[in-house]
Amino acid sequence: MVTSRDVAREAGVSQSTVSYVMSGKRPLSDDTLRRVDEAMTRLGYQPNSRARALAAKRSHVVGLMIPLSPRIEAASLMRFIQVIASEARGHGHDILLVTEDEGASGMQRVIGEQICDGLILMQVETDDERIPVVRDLKVPVVVIGVPGDAESITCVDADYRSAAELAVDFLAARGHRQVTFVDWPSGLRQRDVNFIERFDAGVAAAAQRSGIEVLQVEGGAHRETIGRAVRSGLEASNYPAFLVPDSGVQAMLQESLMLEGRRPGLDVSLIGSGEDAPQQIVPLTTIDFVPNVVSARAVELLVAGLDGRRELDGQVHLEVPTITERESTIVVPT
Amino acid sequence: MVTSRDVAREAGVSQSTVSYVMSGKRPLSDDTLRRVDEAMTRLGYQPNSRARALAAKRSHVVGLMIPLSPRIEAASLMRFIQVIASEARGHGHDILLVTEDEGASGMQRVIGEQICDGLILMQVETDDERIPVVRDLKVPVVVIGVPGDAESITCVDADYRSAAELAVDFLAARGHRQVTFVDWPSGLRQRDVNFIERFDAGVAAAAQRSGIEVLQVEGGAHRETIGRAVRSGLEASNYPAFLVPDSGVQAMLQESLMLEGRRPGLDVSLIGSGEDAPQQIVPLTTIDFVPNVVSARAVELLVAGLDGRRELDGQVHLEVPTITERESTIVVPT
DNA sequence: TTCTGCTGTCGATGCGTATCGACTATGCTA
DNA sequence: TAGCATAGTCGATACGCATCGACAGCAGAA
Numbered sequence: 001m002v003t004s005r006d007v008a009r010e011a012g013v014s015q016s017t018v019s020y021v022m023s024g025k026r027p028l029s030d031d032t033l034r035r036v037d038e039a040m041t042r043l044g045y046q047p048n049s050r051a052r053a054l055a056a057k058r059s060h061v062v063g064l065m066i067p068l069s070p071r072i073e074a075a076s077l078m079r080f081i082q083v084i085a086s087e088a089r090g091h092g093h094d095i096l097l098v099t100e101d102e103g104a105s106g107m108q109r110v111i112g113e114q115i116c117d118g119l120i121l122m123q124v125e126t127d128d129e130r131i132p133v134v135r136d137l138k139v140p141v142v143v144i145g146v147p148g149d150a151e152s153i154t155c156v157d158a159d160y161r162s163a164a165e166l167a168v169d170f171l172a173a174r175g176h177r178q179v180t181f182v183d184w185p186s187g188l189r190q191r192d193v194n195f196i197e198r199f200d201a202g203v204a205a206a207a208q209r210s211g212i213e214v215l216q217v218e219g220g221a222h223r224e225t226i227g228r229a230v231r232s233g234l235e236a237s238n239y240p241a242f243l244v245p246d247s248g249v250q251a252m253l254q255e256s257l258m259l260e261g262r263r264p265g266l267d268v269s270l271i272g273s274g275e276d277a278p279q280q281i282v283p284l285t286t287i288d289f290v291p292n293v294v295s296a297r298a299v300e301l302l303v304a305g306l307d308g309r310r311e312l313d314g315q316v317h318l319e320v321p322t323i324t325e326r327e328s329t330i331v332v333p334t
Numbered sequence: 335m336v337t338s339r340d341v342a343r344e345a346g347v348s349q350s351t352v353s354y355v356m357s358g359k360r361p362l363s364d365d366t367l368r369r370v371d372e373a374m375t376r377l378g379y380q381p382n383s384r385a386r387a388l389a390a391k392r393s394h395v396v397g398l399m400i401p402l403s404p405r406i407e408a409a410s411l412m413r414f415i416q417v418i419a420s421e422a423r424g425h426g427h428d429i430l431l432v433t434e435d436e437g438a439s440g441m442q443r444v445i446g447e448q449i450c451d452g453l454i455l456m457q458v459e460t461d462d463e464r465i466p467v468v469r470d471l472k473v474p475v476v477v478i479g480v481p482g483d484a485e486s487i488t489c490v491d492a493d494y495r496s497a498a499e500l501a502v503d504f505l506a507a508r509g510h511r512q513v514t515f516v517d518w519p520s521g522l523r524q525r526d527v528n529f530i531e532r533f534d535a536g537v538a539a540a541a542q543r544s545g546i547e548v549l550q551v552e553g554g555a556h557r558e559t560i561g562r563a564v565r566s567g568l569e570a571s572n573y574p575a576f577l578v579p580d581s582g583v584q585a586m587l588q589e590s591l592m593l594e595g596r597r598p599g600l601d602v603s604l605i606g607s608g609e610d611a612p613q614q615i616v617p618l619t620t621i622d623f624v625p626n627v628v629s630a631r632a633v634e635l636l637v638a639g640l641d642g643r644r645e646l647d648g649q650v651h652l653e654v655p656t657i658t659e660r661e662s663t664i665v666v667p668t
Numbered sequence: 669t670t671c672t673g674c675t676g677t678c679g680a681t682g683c684g685t686a687t688c689g690a691c692t693a694t695g696c697t698a
Numbered sequence: 699t700a701g702c703a704t705a706g707t708c709g710a711t712a713c714g715c716a717t718c719g720a721c722a723g724c725a726g727a728a
Contacts, residue, residue, distance in 0.1 A: 003684055014708045019686055026687095027705055046446035050388040051684030054713050059384060061430070061449070068416070074409035082402070085433045094449060096395070097429040099419045112380035115395070115428060223615065255589075281557065337714055348678045353716055360717095361675055385714030388683050672727075681718085691708080698701085 002043045011039035022047065053114075061094045062302060063116035065107065065130075067123040068100040073247060075275050076291055080122060080144070083295035091303040093117075104133040111139050118302050120144065124155070126194045140305035140312050142298045146194055152314040154305075156298040158289040159318035160195040164202025166323050167243055167271050167287055172210035175332030176241040176269060179212055180233030182226075182253065183219040184246050199245060221248050223256075230256040239332040240268050245287060247274025254280055254328075264328035271329065283326040293319045336377045345373035356381065387448075395428045396636060397450035399441065399464075401457040402434040407581060409609050410625055411456075414478070417629035418454060425637040427451075438467040445473050452636050454478065458489070460528045474639035474646050476632045480528055486648040488639075490632040492623040493652035494529040498536025500657050501577055501605050501621055506544035509666030510575040510603060513546055514567030516560075516587065517553040518580050533579060555583050557590075564590040573666040574602050579621060581608025588614055588662075598662035605663065617660040627653045 004018040011018070013032060020026040021036040039045075053059040064084060067077070085095045096116055098106045107130065110116045117139065121130060124145035131147045143155045171179050181203055183189075184196055207214045215236050217229040226249055233240045240262075244250050250272040257268060264270035264282045277284035297319060304310040338356075342349040347366060354360040355370045373379075387393040398418060401411070419429045430450055432440045441464065444450045451473065455464060458479035465481045477489045505513050515537055517523075518530055541548045549570050551563040560583055567574045574596075578584050584606040591602060598604035598616045611618035631653060638644040 001684090005684075015685080016687075016709075017707060020707085023686075026707085029706060032706075046443075048388075048684050049447040049449045050384060050393060051713090052686080053384040054382075054388050054683090054715090055685040055687080057686095057713080064431070066416075074407075074412045077412060078408045081431070082400075082433060085431045086435055089433070089436065094444070095431040097398070097415070097419045097431060099416060099423070101420055102423065109380075110428070113383040115383045221613075279555075335714090339714075349715080350679075350717075351677060354677085357716075360677085363676060366676080382714055385683090386716080388685090388713085389715040389717080391683075391716095670728085672725100674725080675723085676721105677723105678721085679719095681716105683716090684713105686712090688711085689709095692706085694703105694705080696701100696703080698699100 001048070002045045004045070004047065007036065007039045007043055007045050010043055011035040057114075058306075059115065059117055060092055061096050061116050062088055062299075062306075063096045063098045063107070063110045063119040065098040065100060065119065065121045072123075073274065076247075077122075079275070079291050080295050083292045084120060084299055087296045087299040088303070091299065093303060093306075104130045107133060107137065111137055118142075118306050120298050120302060123193075125191065140302055142302040142305075142312070144294060144298055146198075146316055148194065150316050154301060154312040154314055155316045156294050156301065157195065157316070157318055158291075158294055159320050160198040160289075161202035161205075162318070163245075163287050163289060163321035164199045164243075165206040166321065167245075168203055168206035168212060168214075169210060170271070170285075170323050170325075171241045171243070171269060171329070172206070172212050174269065174329060175334060176237075176239060177212060177332075178237040178239075179207070179214055179241045179243050180229070180236060181214055181216045182229050182233075182242060182244045182246070182249065183216055185220045185248070186218070187220075188246075203243070219244075219246055219249055221252065223252065226252045226256050227259075229253070230260060234260060234262065234268075239330070241329075242268065242270045244270065244272050247272060247277065250274070250277065250284060251280060254282065254284075265330060267330065269329040271323075278326065280328075282328050285326045285329040286324050288322045288324055290319050290321055335382070336379045338379070338381065341370065341373045341377055341379050344377060345369040391448075392640075393449065393451055394426055395430050395450050396422055396633075396640075397432045397441070397444045397453040398429045399432045399434060399453065399455045406457070407608065410581075413609070413625050414456060414629050417626045418633055421630045421633040422637070425633065427637060427640075438464045441467060441471065445471055452476075452640050454632050454636060459525065474636055476636040476639075476646070478628060478632055480532075480650055482528065484650050488635060488646040488648055489650045490628050490635065491529065491650070491652055492625075492628055493654050494532040494623075495536035495539075496652070497579075497621050497623060497655035498533045498577075499540040500655065501579075502537055502540035502546060502548075503544060504605070504619075504657050504659075505575045505577070505603060505663070506540070506546050508603065508663060509668060510571075510573060511546060511666075512571040512573075513541070513548055513575045513577050514563065514570060515548055515550045516563050516567075516576060516578045516580070516583065517550055519554045519582070520552070521554075522580075537577070553578075553580055553583055555586065557586065560586045560590050561593075563587070564594060568594060568596065568602075573664070575663075576602065576604045578604065578606050581606060581611065584608070584611065584618060585614060588616065588618075599664060601664065603663040605657070612660065614662075616662050619660045619663040620658050622656045622658055624653050624655055 005015045008015040008018045088095050119141045121143045124143045124147050126148040128147050134141045146155050146157050217232050262268045272284040273287045277286040305312040338352040339349045342352045422429050453475045455477045458477045458481050460482040462481050468475045480489050480491050551566050596602045606618040607621045611620040639646040
């Protein structure tokens, strides 16, 4: 193993000078700098992260707690993980996986044993047992999702309320006077995840504002349920519009529509979400809940906290979703 | 922070004794053991992993390199990750994420800087740039998938050949004389992933052995392609059987069949694979490629290598898949 | 009795880095 | 010319633990 001491000897300086070359915390002559740099490359020096972590009390490792049973589709979850990992890397940090089956004690372990400098928690629910534990941890933690009691917890999430408003406004602007809101699966409603309530509130607010009538129908990945949803929607208006935030059912819904002889983008509007929406038979106009923006924000907040650049503010940070228009929405003739 | 020195003082012993209590590497009197244990719980001692790693030259962290664009469905990938993480935990190790966008140099970084003790690589392809690098790393590495040149590389994968044989034999045993093999998507064939060849070989071998005729048709997630596949299959036999190893298309295929007025398990056999197969309209008989067995095996091999219990053997370890019979397969009347 | 071997404990040292205080040389101000 | 700040470097120490060698006490063997 090549140590900083070896580099020092090779460059004819002291070990501490090598350390200062790396950190830049003391002024150095150009000559010394060059000689040390050369010695490093010549010897193929790589600093030992263990020694570094022990001495500096910083491991540059961030714990990421991933959900056991994802509420969201696995593809989206993977997306989060990928973005978080590479963003962290961009800030000089690595990601340690903490699985949810360890429970809250997993957090205490990785922090107590000082494996990680900080934590990111994914998919925090309204009544999440991890939240009180987070408050007692003496390290920076950023949470994805919004717990019921967010007091002094730094959270990041998509702004589901705005998302709903954007979608309803989008339909209103194209002349729809009615929208059929195909609900999230009931499992989600039972599990206490408040982004649903926020979405609901957005739908209601936008509908009221623009005078649109909302028909809320049951969702869930059953053919019959979706069939019923479609039929109700078609009955409700001459120019039906479907708002389907749950990406799991939109393929089925689209097929169901076609069985009824309707086609999104031709005589029906359909707004979906998710990664596979562009690949549907009719590419869907979608709500993008900007998972990569949310992930990047979480990392950035945490790293800023770790580097002491900015104290974690304990606030809720909501990232604004966007609507991408594709071919599944129509303009109602006036 | 509570250190082992604090515990020692509290228990009235030396720091080294505390260390020996934890490692068990020297005999200790029951009395000392008890006093130290009590002192630990009283003070809430948690050993500092940084110091531990520096002194012992072992961090108990394993690097896991995850693919950027998963060949397999994301849900399956998440499954791998979850199992690997919790198995590793069971062996006292944590998982550090290394994303593929860092390339092979990512491995050199986490090993060179001694962040990890060893590595697991996922989704290794036939001609994988990481393999030569792995050979030069001086640490244990286990690879999931089988590279073209597996010389001195410890690999774990599902036995795709056996899987294919099992499936064909299964159909033969139920009286089918013909099977329509709906191919993997062409993207997979282009990307050099040799499990496909192994599967092909298994199909051919079993077909020959049991005198079954195989019709290989194009796969891929397009409605028309699948429709064509279905029609070809239906024409080919009075008692058609479909073998559909790619889990991405099976829902579509099943619908396609029903459009033709056929129903798996009634007048057609259909063998699929993957997590969502039991939730299909007709629950599918599936090939289970035992991802959790493969993951667990990879971890176990690696950890055995790390603990010095067993040298990594540089061999290919193939785990035998299973067939789970559900409702989508028929018995052909004789 | 004396020697041998084992049990149980301790002190000292090292792991590789970061950082603090101190020191020298240099150029500058008064 | 004395005094002084600054740039540039070094030596020593600490981080918290694992481990090695040493040693005391005690049993049994010779």
